Amino acid sequence: MSIELIIGILNIVLISTTPLVFAGIGELVTEKSGVLNLGLEGLMLVGAVTGFITLVITGNYFYSLFLSIISGVILSGIFAFLVLNLMTNQIATGLALTIFGIGLSAMLGKKFGGTPIDGLNPYYFIVISFLLVFFVAYFLSKTKTGLIVRAVGENHNSAYSLGYNVIKTRYLTIIFGGVMSSLAGYYISICYAPMWQEGMTAGRGWIALALVVFATWKPWRLLVGAYIFGGVAIMQMNLQAIGVKLPGQFFNMMPYLATIIVLVFISSNKLRLKLSAPSSLNIPFEKNQ
Amino acid sequence: MVFLIRVQLREDYSNLIFYLSPLVAVALTLFFGSFIFLILDLSPIESFKIFFISPISNSYGISELFVKATPLAIIALGLSYCFKNNIYNIGAEGQLTMGAIFGGGIGLLLNDSTSFFLLPTMILFGALGGAFWATIPAILKTKFNTNEILTSLMLTYVALFILDYFVVGPWKDPAGYGLPKSMPFPDAGRLPVLIDGLRVHIGVYFALIICLITYIIYNKTLFGFKLKVTGLSSKASQYAGFKYKNLIFYTFIISGACAGLAGLFEVSGPIGLLYRDISPNYGFTAIIVAFLGRLNPFGIILSSLLIALTYLGAEDAQLFLKIPSAVGFVFQGLVLFFLLGTDFLNKYKVFIK
Numbered sequence: 001m002s003i004e005l006i007i008g009i010l011n012i013v014l015i016s017t018t019p020l021v022f023a024g025i026g027e028l029v030t031e032k033s034g035v036l037n038l039g040l041e042g043l044m045l046v047g048a049v050t051g052f053i054t055l056v057i058t059g060n061y062f063y064s065l066f067l068s069i070i071s072g073v074i075l076s077g078i079f080a081f082l083v084l085n086l087m088t089n090q091i092a093t094g095l096a097l098t099i100f101g102i103g104l105s106a107m108l109g110k111k112f113g114g115t116p117i118d119g120l121n122p123y124y125f126i127v128i129s130f131l132l133v134f135f136v137a138y139f140l141s142k143t144k145t146g147l148i149v150r151a152v153g154e155n156h157n158s159a160y161s162l163g164y165n166v167i168k169t170r171y172l173t174i175i176f177g178g179v180m181s182s183l184a185g186y187y188i189s190i191c192y193a194p195m196w197q198e199g200m201t202a203g204r205g206w207i208a209l210a211l212v213v214f215a216t217w218k219p220w221r222l223l224v225g226a227y228i229f230g231g232v233a234i235m236q237m238n239l240q241a242i243g244v245k246l247p248g249q250f251f252n253m254m255p256y257l258a259t260i261i262v263l264v265f266i267s268s269n270k271l272r273l274k275l276s277a278p279s280s281l282n283i284p285f286e287k288n289q
Numbered sequence: 290m291v292f293l294i295r296v297q298l299r300e301d302y303s304n305l306i307f308y309l310s311p312l313v314a315v316a317l318t319l320f321f322g323s324f325i326f327l328i329l330d331l332s333p334i335e336s337f338k339i340f341f342i343s344p345i346s347n348s349y350g351i352s353e354l355f356v357k358a359t360p361l362a363i364i365a366l367g368l369s370y371c372f373k374n375n376i377y378n379i380g381a382e383g384q385l386t387m388g389a390i391f392g393g394g395i396g397l398l399l400n401d402s403t404s405f406f407l408l409p410t411m412i413l414f415g416a417l418g419g420a421f422w423a424t425i426p427a428i429l430k431t432k433f434n435t436n437e438i439l440t441s442l443m444l445t446y447v448a449l450f451i452l453d454y455f456v457v458g459p460w461k462d463p464a465g466y467g468l469p470k471s472m473p474f475p476d477a478g479r480l481p482v483l484i485d486g487l488r489v490h491i492g493v494y495f496a497l498i499i500c501l502i503t504y505i506i507y508n509k510t511l512f513g514f515k516l517k518v519t520g521l522s523s524k525a526s527q528y529a530g531f532k533y534k535n536l537i538f539y540t541f542i543i544s545g546a547c548a549g550l551a552g553l554f555e556v557s558g559p560i561g562l563l564y565r566d567i568s569p570n571y572g573f574t575a576i577i578v579a580f581l582g583r584l585n586p587f588g589i590i591l592s593s594l595l596i597a598l599t600y601l602g603a604e605d606a607q608l609f610l611k612i613p614s615a616v617g618f619v620f621q622g623l624v625l626f627f628l629l630g631t632d633f634l635n636k637y638k639v640f641i642k
Contacts, residue, residue: 036438038442042622078626082626082629082630086629086630086632086633087633087636088629088630088632088633089629091377091379091438092576092580092625092629093625093626093629095379095573095576095577095625096577096621096622096625096626096629097622098622099570099573099574099577099618099621099622099625100618100619100621100622100623100626101622102615102618103615103616103617103618103619103620103621103622104619104622105615106613106615106616106618107325107329107612107613107615107616107619110612110613198613198615203446206442206446209439209442210439210443213439247454247457247458249450249451249453249454249457250450250454252450253446253447253450253451256443256444256446256447257443257447259439259443260429260435260439260440260443260444263429263435263436263439263440264429264433264435267433267434267435267436268432268433268434268435270434273434282438
């Protein structure tokens with residue numbers, strides 16, 4: 001392999017992994033506060049389509065980015081209202097959000113499939129994604145607000161009795177996660193593709209979800225994990241090209257298998273589980289009990 | 290003016306409202322759905338007609354309704370065991386796929402068979418395949434305390450890639466112009482249709498039988514009672530000495546077998562061969578069906594028909610209204626949102642001061 005080829009592959013890995021970093025780091029913060037949002041795929045698709053439509057209509061990158069973010073705020077706000085105020089089941093609500101998002105994005109984008117646009121340079125977003133991981137790692141481990149987020153996620157009853165506003169904290173982390181997913185979608189339709197196609201996120205929302213577990217809820221590991229997952233996907237295509245006979249599907253299922261193995265590893269030991277997973281994850285907070 | 294909203298757990302928890310709230314959710318979905326049609330510059334009444342009435346206004350449409358409702362009902366009935374037990378198996382899509390691979394694989398291996406026993410063997414292997422795939426999260430949950438939500442979800446994607454491997458690789462039809470699909474199953478491996486010329490098949494009977502068995506299990510057996518107690522309070526169930534780990538196993542295996550059965554019915558019924566997209570999200574949509582049917586066997590039959598209608602309506606809408614068939618997902622998502630939301634009003638009293 002020549003140097004050019006290696007640099008080329010690294011470049012593709014960098015460009016194709018960034019949406020995983022965005023969606024994953026958002027979900028990590030949401031889960032750190034004790035909420036499991038399975039709606040990533042839906043959020044990404046709606047973020048992708050609103051950004052794309054706005055760009056086609058206005059021709060303005062700032063507006064399109066803004067509206068894409070707003071779509072994430074609205075959708076994740078609805079999710080937050082349901083799971084926090086109405087105390088609905090987080091799994092069912094997240095799935096509803098994904099199914100709804102798949103449908104909504106397809107409807108909104110119907111007239112815009114195949115419309116050509118001038119894509120944005122992906123490198124801005126790549127740099128931002130690294131800064132974001134740094135920021136989240138610092139925020140969660142070194143700031144007081146980050147400590148509150150973790151406290152709420154570990155034991156919401158204790159956090160509540162210490163006087164922290166559990167509901168408000170979770171609203172903010174859910175919306176942060178939602179916006180990050182929208183940005184991931186925006187990146188895919190504006191920088192990576194750049195175009196709109198029904199269901200174009202192609203399951204990246206689920207990989208991002210796996211990634212958070214794979215990273216045992218730690219921001220830096222999430223970054224490493226994202227590049228491992230992204231790298232495996234790209235390697236798969238290139239190995240085929242240079243004639244390796246292993247079926248591509250086995251590479252594609254690696255992220256999911258690896259996540260299951262990590263999950264088994266951390267949960268088989270009670271202490272290890274306590275040290276990695278937020279204890280209140282997926283447990284609704286009922287103030288009046 | 291400041292509103293103070295206070296909520297309080299209801300003591301007069303109403304079963305009537307519990308069973309009526311799906312209707313409220315459907316009504317709200319239709320109400321909001323009409324806005325979606327208005328935004329798209331379509332007349333809501335005309336659109337609803339195309340969406341919900343015209344698809345079932347002839348015998349072909351009614352047959353298609355049952356074709357779509359059958360897998361949804363079978364999977365959702367299986368899932369109700371898990372959900373009653375507070376076990377979140379959300380990997381039914383993967384278990385369906387495994388059922389199709391196992392059962393369909395038998396059909397492909399014995400491809401020159403004309404035996405009467407081919408179809409029953411395929412059905413058996415379909416159920417086994419689904420059950421096998423569901424045992425993995427069950428073992429991980431009981432042995433290693435691993436969260437079943439994430440493992441069952443991840444295994445879904447693993448199963449989809451395994452199916453993809455088979456239809457692109459070893460099972461690809463040599464005469465299929467290189468398309469990623471298998472040979473058709475032999476006639477002896479095809480599910481008999483109920484009415485000549487229509488696609489509705491004997492899976493409908495299976496769905497009804499599973500529904501009746503489930504009703505009996507839930508209401509007349511100790512196993513059903515254990516599920517109910519465990520679902521209401523896992524502590525009470527422990528004090529009573531019920532073996533929770535066994536319950537997890539049984540509920541996973543039942544739901545996996547049902548999903549596998551549904552997968553086999555799809556490939557040996559309407560589809561007739563194996564290819565990549567054997568299921569339009571049935572495994573995930575069945576979760577909505579189970580919740581909308583309130584985990585009640587008869588309720589699930591009704592909700593499976595309703596959700597099947599959203600699939601048909603979406604196909605017609607694509608044809609006649611020129612809107613993407615994904616509009617069906619919008620309705621499915623909305624109805625689940627509203628159902629979960631209305632449950633709140635049943636569980637809690639709201640005071641506004």
